[in-house]
Amino acid sequence: MIDNKNFFLEDEHGGDLLEAQKKYKDVSEWIDLSSGINPHPYKDFKLAKSIYNSLPSxxxxxxxxxxxxxxxxxxxxxxxxxxxxxxxxxxxxxxxxxxxxxxxxxxxxxxxxxxxxxxxxxxxxxxxxxxxxxxxxxxxxxxxxxxxxxxxxxxxxxxxxxxxxxxxxxxxxxxxxxxxxxxxxxxxxxxxxxxxxxxxxxxxxxxxxxxxxxxxxxxxxxxxxxxxxxxxxxxxxxxxxxxxxxxxxxDIQWIKQTINQLEILSKDMELTLNAINIPIIGGTLLFKLVKFEDAGKIHNLLAKDGIWTRKFIYNNNWLRLGIPKDRVELNYLFNSMQNILK
CATH class of the missing domain: 3.40.640.10 (Type I PLP-dependent aspartate aminotransferase-like (Major domain))
Structure with a gap:
């Protein structure tokens, strides 16, 4: 058990891609896997132009x-x-x-x-x-x-x-x-x-x-x-x-289809990580937590390849990866990690 460790106060979040863009200026395109957000957002809506003209009722x-x-x-x-x-x-x-x-x-x-x-x-x-x-x-x-x-x-x-x-x-x-x-x-x-x-x-x-x-x-x-x-x-x-x-x-249909889609994407990601012997500690249908001897180094090398991930100040063996949105992103992640681990 650990009590009142200051490193929890010092840890950083994923999701701030602008910080990655500032630090890795040579990277022109990014795959953001740092936040654990569904990569296929709900889009079936239209907002009236007057929606902000009055307070919510x-x-x-x-x-x-x-x-x-x-x-x-x-x-x-x-x-x-x-x-x-x-x-x-x-x-x-x-x-x-x-x-x-x-x-x-x-x-x-x-x-x-x-x-x-x-x-x-x-x-x-x-x-x-x-x-x-x-x-x-x-x-x-x-x-x-x-x-x-x-x-x-x-x-x-x-x-x-x-x-x-x-x-x-x-x-x-x-x-x-x-x-x-x-x-x-x-x-x-x-x-x-x-x-x-x-x-x-x-x-x-x-x-x-x-x-x-x-x-x-x-x-x-x-x-x-x-x-x-x-x-x-x-x-x-x-x-x-x-x-x-x-x-x-x-939107019941979208919800059911999205859960099914995330199950498929999650399984594909697990198979891909297993194929290059990357230990999966755990995860959900929206992210996977993986283990490396020096996760901070892997985080940095992936960033140079345009892949932004979530590292942890309090555990340098952990890296959290959001679910890639499609096979193209997953293959890019696979190739990048395979090259890094050679």
């Missing part, structure tokens, strides 16, 4: 939340809110729940570093845990990313229910970040309104390939969702986010 927001509740298979009386991305929710949580200010914050690691940063920056002391069966204090705040980022670990659903029951009994708070869950909906936490002391975070942009919309959702215990709603105010998301997400989350 309460009715429009309610319609989106109803569509999201159906998409996430929630019951009609479930509490759900929308905000500016899953990251936006992660940022504000430490400042909302004032009654738990003195409680321990426990984050399952290694994981998405912003869960650590947001609470540390708000003045909390963080305990990093690698097992929630025994290590946690159920009266505190426990944060789990499922599937986990960056290794894609899926937690046992029954074990999570046992954990939630323990936390509810001790009046703690369980936060489950399911930002990468959309391609594997059968693995989601089986939420019902009887389950208290629980918040589940979902990301819209990752699966639908539209991270620039900055849209995320949270649902769970009415007490906490109501506090979040009061904190974020009456117009938490844009009119364009509402219009696009309302259509996308209701």
């Amino acid at each position: 309460g009715q429009a927001i309610r319609e989106l939340l109803s569509a999201a509740a159906v998409y996430y298979k929630l019951k009609d009386d479930s509490s759900i809110i929308a905000y500016q991305g899953a990251q936006g929710l992660i940022n504000i949580f430490p400042y909302i729940f004032s009654e738990i200010k003195k409680k321990k914050v426990q984050v399952y690691y290694p994981t998405y570093i912003e869960h650590y940063k947001s609470w540390v920056n708000a003045g909390y002391t963080i305990k990093l845990i690698d097992s929630f069966e025994k290590e946690i204090d159920p009266s505190g705040i426990t944060i789990i990313v499922n599937p986990n980022n960056p290794d894609g670990k899926l937690f046992n659903k029954d074990a999570l229910i046992v954990l939630q029951n323990r936390i509810q009994e001790k009046n703690g708070l369980l936060i489950i970040d399911e930002s990468f869950m959309d391609p594997t909906p059968d693995e989601k936490f089986n939420y019902s309104i009887e389950k208290k002391n629980l918040i589940i975070i979902r990301s819209f942009g990752k699966f639908f390939g539209l991270p620039g919309l900055r849209l995320g959702f949270a649902f769970g215990d009415h007490k906490y969702i109501n506090q979040i709603s009061n904190f974020i105010g009456p117009w938490p998301i844009s009119s364009s986010s509402i219009d696009i997400a309302l259509k996308a989350m209701s």
